[in-house]
Amino acid sequence: MPRYKITVEYDGGSFVGWQRQDTGPSIQAALEDAVFAFTGERVHVQGAGRTDAGVHARGQVAHFDLVKPQPTESIRGALCFHLRPHPIVVPTAEIAAPDFHARFSATYRRYRYRILNRRSPAALDRGQVWHVPVPLDADSMAAAAAVLVGRHDFNSFRSINCQAASSIKTLDMLSVRRDGEEIAIDVGARSFLHNQVRILVGTLQLVGRGQWSKRDVEEALRACDRTRAGPTAPPVGLCLMEVRYGLAADDRRNAEDLVDDE
Template sequence: MPRFALLIDYDGTPFSGWQRQAGQPSVQAAVEAAIRRLEPEAPGIAAAGRTDAGVHATGQVAHCDLAKDWDPFRLSEALNHHLRPQPVAVLRAARVAEDFHARFSATERRYLFRLVARRAPVTHDRGLVWQVQNALDLTAMRAGAAHLTGHHDFTTFRSSMCQSASPVKTLDEIGIESLPVPGGVEYRFRLRARSFLHNQVRSIVGTLERVGAGAWAPEDVRRALEARDRAACGPVCPPQGLYLTGVAYPADPFA
């Protein structure tokens, strides 16, 4: 069967997450339903990241096996037709090798977290950012983040429900920038690693927000990491500011 990679963009607000769940709306189920409008016997699909409820994506990758050797452009157009009006879109489709796997072939995943600090409620970005009321100390957050890059035991920063075999991961980069928005400031956290633990990004951003607010010192982040204790973590931030923005492979399937 021909295998296709799909580059997928979605607003996670109305979904229980990426992964198919009985009785709950999911992004996976929406895409599979669209595929089965084209090929009723098509098998299930696999994705690079199982985003949680309320988490968004601008660069999710999934793969599917189809009976027909579709033209990739026509496949993406047909899937988008059947996905409407749900907030899910196939940006690109590409024919890939039979051994390509959206999850297991990935060499890097990239996430963005958007945090807006302003007194007035957000309007246009409601449901797409985490809002706090007061501006944060960017320099302090960057100093705290520096303790987390590299190869570490991230037990403190993973969910108690995480199913990963090991808490040890290599976090290649945490970049934090700020930009003005009407009435306030937006902080953008960009994280890059081969793979992440469950709730790792939200745990890190929630902790760094405490540093930016002055409740934690940057050095407290190092102490929390070294504690290897979930109780030492700062608050886990809400999901609506989190985006899966990209997945890398040895060869870009969409090049």
């Protein structure tokens, strides 16, 4: 029973999120339906990250098993074909090791959060950026972001619904860069807490507005209290860019980072 690894790109705007739910259409259900339409097999499609409602992906990774083997190029093509009514695409498909697990084998995840920072809303990027009409100082956001990089207790930066046993995570990268009217916030870690990226962004934009200092961010981190960090930025600007597997064996990260809850 071969295992397949696929990458998945989607516009999350019209979905209740990655995960299958009774409340509406999910990416997972659309993929499972597409696999069924192609193979006649009812499978479980396991994603690397359970993106929330409205969150996008360019590099989501998932795996599933088939009873009857199929050429990977047929899988890629057939899934794209059956997914055509949805803004979901499968850019790549390959055979995976039997013990490969899209979620638990992942060693690095990278998200990008896009802010459109101008008076007028988006036309071409509508649905893919958070529109912040007040001028943001990206340099001070970048300086404050540096405080958050590294291994910390991120309890202030997770949803009150987050079910992770530990709130200690290691942020490998958190960069803030302005390109014209757009501010891109790139975040990389082995794994994230639920809503961690969006709360990081919601906090950093307070710094960008001049309402918070770098010191306020430090204090919010130290407080280990969700009510002390900034608001949760809206899902529309968030995109799962990349999931990596198989880091070096001398990986310094800790067991608590293994499971992702973003």
